[in-house]
Each structure stands twice: as C-alpha cells, then as structure tokens.
Amino acid sequence: MSKTSRTVVSMPKTAAKGEIVPIRVIVQHDMESGFRHTERGVRVPRDIIRNFVCTYEGVEVFRADLHPAVGANPTFSFFTVATQSGTLEFKWSGDNGYASSVTSQLTVTG
Incomplete structure (x- = not known):
C-alpha cells in the first residue's frame, strides 16, 4: 500500500559543479514502536519506517x-x-506495506 506522507525537503535549488550540497529531509510519521500500551492495556501495534533511501539521477x-x-x-x-x-x-x-516518495530538482551550474 502506498501512502503520501507530509515531507519537508530542505536543499538548495542550484549548486556549482563539484559543490557539496547539504540535504535535510523530515518525514511525518508516528513511528509506533510496538512497545506502548493504551490506557486499557492493549498493545499498540508496531508501525515504523524501516528504511530511507535517496538517489541522485538513479x-x-x-x-x-x-x-x-x-x-x-x-x-x-x-x-x-x-x-x-x-x-x-x-x-x-515501512511496516504494513507503507511506502512513499518525493522528488526534488537540482540545477548544476558551471
């Protein structure tokens, strides 16, 4: 199952060739560990993001x-x-078939 998550990507839109580009990504997700219990003692099922990958032109x-x-x-x-x-x-x-993605463009000058 693919879901859309609120995601914030912070990175420059342009950079000079060879420049080091800082990237920061925040993914909105509750990240339930599976160890927490409700007030009635019922365990809240685990629901976490299991991996994150960034590719640049593949x-x-x-x-x-x-x-x-x-x-x-x-x-x-x-x-x-x-x-x-x-x-x-x-x-x-992540867990339960969770998957999502987002893209950003980088223009390289020089």
Missing part, C-alpha cells in the same frame, strides 16, 4: 535503516556532491 547517495527506537517524524541530514543537473528521489518504506 545513483544511491544515502541510505538509512531504522529501528523501533527512532522517534516520530524522523529527520535525515546528509550531503552529496553536485555532479549534474537532475532529480533527487527520496523513498521510504
């Missing part, structure tokens, strides 16, 4: 595997080098 530049100890709305901060104008795709998947 080449993987960042990957993270997540575990139940990660808090809600995880934030990923990393860097890549501006090599060519193109698309960065951010994909994540």
